[in-house]
Amino acid sequence: MSELRAQLREWRKAVEKRLPPWSSRAMAVSLIAIGIVLPFLFSPSSAFMNATIIAVAYAVMSLGLNVVVGFAGLLDLGYVAFYALGAYSLGWLGSGFFFKAQVHVGVSPVASTLPGVHLNFILILIAAALICAGAGVVIGLPTLRLRGDYIAIVTLAFGEIIAVVAVNGQSVPVGGGMTLTAGNLGISAVDAPYFPGIGSFNLLNLRPWYWLIFAILLVVLFVNLRLRDSRLGRAWIALREDEVAAVSMGIPLVRTKLLAYSIGAAFGGMAGAFFGAYYTTVNATQFQFGFSIFILAMVIIGGLGSIWGAVVGGLALGYINNYLIPDVLNNLPSKFGFNFQLTSVEFGIFGFLLVIMMVLRPQGLIPERRRRLELTAGIAAEDAQLVETQGPAGGPT
Amino acid sequence: MEPVETTTISPTPSPPAVAARPLAAVRRFAGRWGLIAALAALPIYYGITDLTNGYQAGVVAGHAVIHHDLAKLGVNFATGLSNGAIWALIAIGYTLVYGIIELINFAHGDVFMIGSFTSVGLWAVLGLGLTTGALGLIGGLIVTLIIAMIVTGSLNVLIERVAYRPLRSAPKLAALITAVGFSFILQNVGLLWRGGSPQSVPDLIRAQQPVFTIAGVPILRGYILVFAVMIPLVFALTWFINRTRAGRAMRATAQDPEAARLMGINVNATISLTFLLGGMLAGAAGLVYALYETNIWYFQGFKAGLIAFTAAVMGGIGNVRGAVLGGLIIGVIQALTDSRLGPQWTEAVVFGYLIAIMVLRPRGLLGEETREAG
Numbered sequence: 001m002s003e004l005r006a007q008l009r010e011w012r013k014a015v016e017k018r019l020p021p022w023s024s025r026a027m028a029v030s031l032i033a034i035g036i037v038l039p040f041l042f043s044p045s046s047a048f049m050n051a052t053i054i055a056v057a058y059a060v061m062s063l064g065l066n067v068v069v070g071f072a073g074l075l076d077l078g079y080v081a082f083y084a085l086g087a088y089s090l091g092w093l094g095s096g097f098f099f100k101a102q103v104h105v106g107v108s109p110v111a112s113t114l115p116g117v118h119l120n121f122i123l124i125l126i127a128a129a130l131i132c133a134g135a136g137v138v139i140g141l142p143t144l145r146l147r148g149d150y151i152a153i154v155t156l157a158f159g160e161i162i163a164v165v166a167v168n169g170q171s172v173p174v175g176g177g178m179t180l181t182a183g184n185l186g187i188s189a190v191d192a193p194y195f196p197g198i199g200s201f202n203l204l205n206l207r208p209w210y211w212l213i214f215a216i217l218l219v220v221l222f223v224n225l226r227l228r229d230s231r232l233g234r235a236w237i238a239l240r241e242d243e244v245a246a247v248s249m250g251i252p253l254v255r256t257k258l259l260a261y262s263i264g265a266a267f268g269g270m271a272g273a274f275f276g277a278y279y280t281t282v283n284a285t286q287f288q289f290g291f292s293i294f295i296l297a298m299v300i301i302g303g304l305g306s307i308w309g310a311v312v313g314g315l316a317l318g319y320i321n322n323y324l325i326p327d328v329l330n331n332l333p334s335k336f337g338f339n340f341q342l343t344s345v346e347f348g349i350f351g352f353l354l355v356i357m358m359v360l361r362p363q364g365l366i367p368e369r370r371r372r373l374e375l376t377a378g379i380a381a382e383d384a385q386l387v388e389t390q391g392p393a394g395g396p397t
Numbered sequence: 398m399e400p401v402e403t404t405t406i407s408p409t410p411s412p413p414a415v416a417a418r419p420l421a422a423v424r425r426f427a428g429r430w431g432l433i434a435a436l437a438a439l440p441i442y443y444g445i446t447d448l449t450n451g452y453q454a455g456v457v458a459g460h461a462v463i464h465h466d467l468a469k470l471g472v473n474f475a476t477g478l479s480n481g482a483i484w485a486l487i488a489i490g491y492t493l494v495y496g497i498i499e500l501i502n503f504a505h506g507d508v509f510m511i512g513s514f515t516s517v518g519l520w521a522v523l524g525l526g527l528t529t530g531a532l533g534l535i536g537g538l539i540v541t542l543i544i545a546m547i548v549t550g551s552l553n554v555l556i557e558r559v560a561y562r563p564l565r566s567a568p569k570l571a572a573l574i575t576a577v578g579f580s581f582i583l584q585n586v587g588l589l590w591r592g593g594s595p596q597s598v599p600d601l602i603r604a605q606q607p608v609f610t611i612a613g614v615p616i617l618r619g620y621i622l623v624f625a626v627m628i629p630l631v632f633a634l635t636w637f638i639n640r641t642r643a644g645r646a647m648r649a650t651a652q653d654p655e656a657a658r659l660m661g662i663n664v665n666a667t668i669s670l671t672f673l674l675g676g677m678l679a680g681a682a683g684l685v686y687a688l689y690e691t692n693i694w695y696f697q698g699f700k701a702g703l704i705a706f707t708a709a710v711m712g713g714i715g716n717v718r719g720a721v722l723g724g725l726i727i728g729v730i731q732a733l734t735d736s737r738l739g740p741q742w743t744e745a746v747v748f749g750y751l752i753a754i755m756v757l758r759p760r761g762l763l764g765e766e767t768r769e770a771g
Contacts, residue, residue, distance in 0.1 A: 149500075154752055158752065160748050352578065
């Protein structure tokens with residue numbers, strides 16, 4: 001097995017050496033081009049198109065969580081809080097929910113006659129990112145002195161508190177007979193994204209939704225790639241590897257950690273606002289602890305800390321959750337004589353995937369190079385390689 | 398009880414010396430008294446409002462009866478303590494496992510849920526129902542207790558063997574994630590077993606029937622049952638940990654696994670034993686919960702797990718007495734918010750307390766410092 005792997009690695013190196021220097025750029029351009037023309041291959045309101053849109057939005061969330069968990073090594077089990085806050089940003093700023101207010105900025109002619117706060121979707125997206133970044137700092141502050149599991153618990157508690165507030169928000173008055181949230185009834189009739197010259201989006205034609213979320217993904221992806229190689233990105237990785245050493249090398253602990261929380265949260269908020277618009281309702285029942293784990297599973301399955309892993313993990317679980325399980329395999333148990341549908345045990349399936357992934361391939365599908373070295377430091381192939389280069393005494397440290 | 402700042406190498410770069418003095422003093426003060434003050438705040442506040450403003454004790458002939466005494470607070474405490482005793486049993490499982498391998502066993506709450514489900518299933522097998530006589534009931538429940546404890550204990554050992562042991566040398570995040578994964582698997586097992594909505598089970602012991610009254614506080618049968626199960630188990634556990642050879646091995650492994658191994662202790666067997674003990678207590682808690690609450694749900698384990706973990710952290714993780722104390726305190730907080738603010742806010746209050754503990758005193762009430770919480 002390890003010989004095969006070493007062989008494959010050699011072939012890969014040989015292929016990479018022959019490729020011209022512009023090949024990676026060409027690959028990126030062609031991937032983006034495929035992404036753009038993809039919707040023309042499917043009917044504009046097909047189930048597959050729907051699953052693709054959700055999967056791309058999951059990939060955005062997964063990229064956001066990857067900043068916190070993957071880069072900075074701060075296990076966040078309350079990421080659903082940012083989904084909720086992003087979705088509520090849309091509910092608050094893009095619907096008639098605050099019916100006493102009359103604010104209209106760059107919205108469709110229909111929406112501009114309605115009461116409530118109606119902002120253009122791009123403005124809402126920015127607002128969602130800012131609100132979530134602020135919330136990220138608030139959640140990050142109490143965890144600064146803590147490490148590891150304790151951070152996980154504090155973030156989990158924050159996520160649950162936000163979920164409870166979302167459910168009970170209909171009994172929290174904010175003045176003028178208006179309430180904070182609509183609880184389990186949901187803030188519905190939120191504005192569809194509207195752009196001058198394109199018009200309002202509707203659910204009969206899913207293509208514009210796809211291009212919108214694809215554009216968001218590209219922006220988030222670009223920011224992520226630039227961040228990873230920046231001074232800040234290296235500071236995150238240093239903190240993840242050894243906090244004490246990193247701090248004694250002069251990395252500002254508070255600022256670096258809080259930036260990780262707020263940047264990760266901002267991406268989650270953007271995806272949350274998109275989901276609010278796409279599902280046309282902001283309902284408190286969406287914000288369950290299971291969703292945090294679902295997003296975490298994407299990051300883990302893709303490979304902690306790996307940007308492309310996060311994208312692949314998000315897309316894979318998005319398709320499994322919204323296409324494979326409900327549309328393709330849902331009746332599988334009944335074929336074996338079991339009396340349940342696969343959708344009812346989807347979280348069990350993800351739990352199973354997590355366990356299997358961790359036990360068999362803890363580095364994920366597309367592991368980050370640095371983490372792969374850490375995890376496989378004991379494996380013979382790596383050892384042999386190290387022995388070759390460093391002599392027999394050199395071990396992985 | 399040294400303050401945190403002076404005994405560990407704090408990862409926080411210390412602020413300039415001049416500014417540090419008053420800030421450190423405030424932090425030390427908050428660390429020592431902040432949590433205790435936060436815990437005492439709720440009962441004291443409600444006690445004072447009950448005495449001064451009174452509360453509505455009932456309605457007689459269309460008029461509200463207002464009382465000015467502490468009986469309502471007493472009822473809250475009685476409910477809270479007996480609920481808390483169940484959380485304490487679960488919290489011990491968290492604290493034992495964390496003490497020995499520094500892992501939050503997320504699946505523990507769901508092991509407790511499986512304990513409830515097994516117990517209710519066994520009642521049907523043994524033919525226990527509302528018409529069973531007292532002697533048969535007691536005998537049947539003891540058999541149920543033993544079998545449920547064996548089932549959940551073995552389940553916990555199995556989880557450790559399959560999901561945690563292969564990852565013992567991997568980064569700690571990996572084991573935590575498999576724990577979460579197993580929690581979801583067990584939840585779905587429960588979901589397939591008894592469906593997605595809460596099910597009521599026969600009220601075998603008539604848990605809500607009062608036995609006697611102390612100072613206006615009725616003591617229900619359920620309360621007595623909970624403590625009759627919890628107290629002997631906790632004493633047996635502390636005896637086991639403090640007085641037996643295997644218990645000494647557990648303490649040694651918790652202190653330093655490497656050194657324990659060098660002293661000839663079978664570390665793997667000791668860790669399995671710890672999971673067995675934690676799982677057995679969770680099974681006992683599962684039976685008591687089913688008898689006391691008279692309804693079971695596949696999701697009960699998740700909530701109970703979070704609450705019990707909060708209790709373990711509050712008491713000081715790794716400390717059995719702390720877990721019991723934390724469980725009882727959380728139970729009282731829950732009962733207070735349930736009856737005063739409304740049950741829909743209870744979860745938020747409990748988690749609010751969890752965050753307050755983490756900020757004010759990460760090592761908990763009775764705990765010692767750990768590397769994580771420094």
